[in-house]
Amino acid sequence: MLRVVILGAAAGGGVPQWNCGCPVCRMARTEHPELQSTQASIAVSADGNHWFLINASPDLRQQLIATPQLHPRAGQLRHSPIAGVILTNGEIDAVIGLLSMREGSPFTIYAHAKVLSILRDNSIFNVLNEKNVQRRPIDIDQAFEPTLPDGSPSGIEILPFEVPGKSAWYLEGKAHPGGNDGAGDTLGLRISDKATGKYCYFLAACARVTDDLKSRLAGASAVFFDGTVWRDDELIVAGLGNKTGQGMGHIAMSGESGAIAALAGLDIGSKMFLHINNSNPVLLRDSAERETAERSGWQIPADGTEITL
Numbered sequence: 001m002l003r004v005v006i007l008g009a010a011a012g013g014g015v016p017q018w019n020c021g022c023p024v025c026r027m028a029r030t031e032h033p034e035l036q037s038t039q040a041s042i043a044v045s046a047d048g049n050h051w052f053l054i055n056a057s058p059d060l061r062q063q064l065i066a067t068p069q070l071h072p073r074a075g076q077l078r079h080s081p082i083a084g085v086i087l088t089n090g091e092i093d094a095v096i097g098l099l100s101m102r103e104g105s106p107f108t109i110y111a112h113a114k115v116l117s118i119l120r121d122n123s124i125f126n127v128l129n130e131k132n133v134q135r136r137p138i139d140i141d142q143a144f145e146p147t148l149p150d151g152s153p154s155g156i157e158i159l160p161f162e163v164p165g166k167s168a169w170y171l172e173g174k175a176h177p178g179g180n181d182g183a184g185d186t187l188g189l190r191i192s193d194k195a196t197g198k199y200c201y202f203l204a205a206c207a208r209v210t211d212d213l214k215s216r217l218a219g220a221s222a223v224f225f226d227g228t229v230w231r232d233d234e235l236i237v238a239g240l241g242n243k244t245g246q247g248m249g250h251i252a253m254s255g256e257s258g259a260i261a262a263l264a265g266l267d268i269g270s271k272m273f274l275h276i277n278n279s280n281p282v283l284l285r286d287s288a289e290r291e292t293a294e295r296s297g298w299q300i301p302a303d304g305t306e307i308t309l
């Protein structure tokens, strides 16, 4: 049985975002604290005792406090059930939480060579001493089984694959320390329970749904999918920014080529949006957009939601 906990469902900045006065952020600060959400990450476990984080968000410390499954075992002075962190990209909202895991507990970081090169290029990550924190490269289309701290198998198989996306925004227009060939910048993950064969997909960033991606996703027990914006020009129309969803490497939820339409009719158990930006009206429970998403079979999960496959 694979257990999945949604540690955070929001996009970069979270809800509310520190400098944002949009309607969703204002409501989240005042009469609707239930709208608050931390930056996107999930935790997965096959045995319920050892967990792997998919990305380490800047909100990781807060997420760990809020998640009993990830607390140190009772009676131990130093312990963490977190056996590893799998990184899907090198964005700030995927890697900064690693700096909150610096107190000497052993775990392993799994990431594409491109992302490992970003960690290597930024010396602050050396706070994670390689004696305790191994860094293992993962390859596109090469399934691997992350291991527990004692080297035994976790019972989880992870298949990273290339997704249409973008390089980390802070590297835009700059030389990438891992090379500028575009490969490995944005990964999707298929996460399988080796005992049952059931699997889910994690795609917190995806610029468009290709036929290849559709055929991958069909048959999954759950899909956690890029829900950054409702419509492509949402930030511009709201006066919040000058970038489109596509310009940031994110597909819109709505529209003819949006995620809801693209994944309609596929045989998928649970469809959940993740990485939802605070500008996205789907966050408001009484909005027409929320109704459309839910009527189309999508869930807008709250932080802390656990599902089992």
Ligand SMILES: [Zn+2]
Binding pocket: 016, 017, 020, 021, 022, 023, 024, 025, 026, 278, 279
């Ligand atoms: Zn906002």
